[in-house]
Amino acid sequence: MPMDTPLLENSGNSVNGEEEKAVQWAVKSFGVESKKLWRLAGPAILTSLCQYSLGALTQTFIGQIDDLALAAFSVENSVIAGLAFGVMLGMGSALETLCGQAYGAGQMRMLGVYMQRSWVILFTTALLMLPFYVWSPPILKLFGETSQISNAAGKFALWMIPQLFAYAMNFPIQKFLQAQGKVLVMLWVSVGVLVLHTIFSWFLILKLGWGLSGAAITLNTSWWLIVIAQLLYIFITKSDGAWSGFTWLAFMDLFGFVKLSLASAVMLCLEFWYLMILVVMTGRLENPLIPVDAISICMNINGWDAMIAIGFNAAISVRVSNELGAGDFKAARFSVWVVSITSVAIGVVVMIVVLSTRDFFPYLFTSSTAVANETTRLAALLGVTVILNSLQPVLSGVAVGAGWQSLVAYINIGCYYVFGLPAGIILGFLLHFGVEGIWSGMIAGIVLQTAILIIVTSITNWKKEAEEAESRVRKWGGSIAQDQ
Known part of the structure; x- marks a missing residue:
């Protein structure tokens, strides 16, 4: 029996050592991918x-x-x-x-x-x-x-x-x-x-x-x-x-190119215009001046924050498309995880800043106490929108990098304009929750769209995507260019 004890201890040390190496490898790989991400x-x-x-x-x-x-x-x-x-x-x-x-x-x-x-x-x-x-x-x-x-x-x-x-x-x-x-x-x-x-x-x-x-x-x-x-x-x-x-x-080969371009335009325009509609709908409320001013301030802040998301969107679409084109589906999948974690972490920081300064930041944009108070009241919804918008554009960037524009266009139509927009109208006008109701309903559309994109990304066969990327390059002239 005494002879067994060192063996058990050595076995335990071996397991712990392997776990420690795995953690070190994960941290190192995350750091390497983060450098590639931030370089873009x-x-x-x-x-x-x-x-x-x-x-x-x-x-x-x-x-x-x-x-x-x-x-x-x-x-x-x-x-x-x-x-x-x-x-x-x-x-x-x-x-x-x-x-x-x-x-x-x-x-x-x-x-x-x-x-x-x-x-x-x-x-x-x-x-x-x-x-x-x-x-x-x-x-x-x-x-x-x-x-x-x-x-x-x-x-x-x-x-x-x-x-x-x-x-x-x-x-x-x-x-x-x-x-x-x-x-x-x-x-x-x-x-x-x-x-x-x-x-x-x-x-x-x-x-x-x-x-x-x-x-x-x-x-x-x-x-x-x-x-x-x-x-x-x-x-x-x-x-x-x-x-x-x-x-x-x-x-x-312009037909296939036009088809993909139109799918990209529909996908991004549906996202680009969605929150713009929020301002238009708010203008239809009774006594809309103060709510419109307040929502415009919130959208201004959201617009500046969106520039960060656009940068990550561009970076992940490049990383995914490059790795899929090279046939390295594991690297593409890992890139998605790294950029998602990084972007959400930044979104959490921005949300904390918005919520902690909600009594002060409105006065940077207005001298009206009524508008400032309304903006402060909407700050919680702005915080939720900021954190959602930290992940959603990243997932859209993954979609662009992989060539899923048509699929995401249909998802956007369903989540934004079939679900989110009607929900905002019902809450804001029929149930009389005003601008908070309109915005909450539209946030629900973003939540649904983000959840679906997370599921799609999670169940994606990245090896198959890499094979399709090779086929796409060959189909649209890669072999022709190589021969000339």
């Missing part, structure tokens, strides 16, 4: 913040002129340009799947071909969207805007048509660069343009007093400077072989 997400977040700030800074300068100019700029920027931004971003997001998987598979030349195909599709889409700019006054009046604001915003929309075509060029370029991990290029370009934009906005809008025409000049110029600077980088460096010049391959 950090610059992507800062790039999003810089580009988001172009419109925000211009709006600040316009706000110092007069109320009508501010209203015209805000309406055009949020409704007309907001619609174009959502559609173009969504259509361009198809490249996150295709470029990412082609890069992972080592089909570098196909990245340039895919980008050119996306340009063809997005320029066509921009032409189809021109009527929204040309006939924006009657469209805005249909949404309930006054004739004065609609006419002023419509005139400004005509001046902003060059921005629409800059979107058509910019988003494919960004997805092309993101897939290769060249996010620092995008960041430095965005920072440089933001500095110039700030100087010239002040000079043209305030110093020379050009108002909305000055705003149009600076915004259009800034977006095209971003496009031109990124293109120069691609043309000069050849982007490590990903750019080999213009080719007629850009016009091949």
Whole structure:
């Protein structure tokens, strides 16, 4: 018996040693993947913040002129340009799947071909969207805007048509660069343009007093400077072989490409517009002025927080598509776990900050005690939305990286517009819970959508996804490009 004791002890020590090694391996692997994630997400977040700030800074300068100019700029920027931004971003997001998987598979030349195909599709889409700019006054009046604001915003929309075509060029370029991990290029370009934009906005809008025409000049110029600077980088460096010049391959296999682009646009636009509807619905309440002001403050904070989520969305779509393209399904699956844990942790921190400062932060945006009190009352719902929005865009990024856009589009329609929106209407209007009821119902839609995406991600056969990624690259020209 005494002889057995050391054996038992050694056995126990062996088990404990193996567990300790497993924990050390997990921690080390998490750290390695986190570095890869932040190398992509950090610059992507800062790039999003810089580009988001172009419109925000211009709006600040316009706000110092007069109320009508501010209203015209805000309406055009949020409704007309907001619609174009959502559609173009969504259509361009198809490249996150295709470029990412082609890069992972080592089909570098196909990245340039895919980008050119996306340009063809997005320029066509921009032409189809021109009527929204040309006939924006009657469209805005249909949404309930006054004739004065609609006419002023419509005139400004005509001046902003060059921005629409800059979107058509910019988003494919960004997805092309993101897939290769060249996010620092995008960041430095965005920072440089933001500095110039700030100087010239002040000079043209305030110093020379050009108002909305000055705003149009600076915004259009800034977006095209971003496009031109990124293109120069691609043309000069050849982007490590990903750019080999213009080719007629850009016009091949467009049907499948359009199908994936439309699915991406529907998926992202349904998400992009969902919380925007919250502001519109709140405006339908009795005595809506204070609730609308309060919800606008909350959405402003949520918008800045969304820039972090967009960075993680871009990072995980690149990581998943790269690993699936390379056939490493285990690495793709592990990337999903790492980015989910990281993003939720950041969401918890932001939620704590919102809740702990809810009596103070409203006064950063308003001098009205009534609006500040209403905003404080809504802070709990804002906190819940912030933490949900820390995970939901990540799961959408996984979907883009894996090429599930069509599936997620159907999930979004069901969860957001069949369940969440009616729930908000019932709680807010029929049961008279007001803005809290509307927002709670719409949060329920986000909860349901997030839960379904968690289940879909959990039961996914990642080995099969890697095989489909290889098939997709081969189907849409990988083999053709390789042979030429």
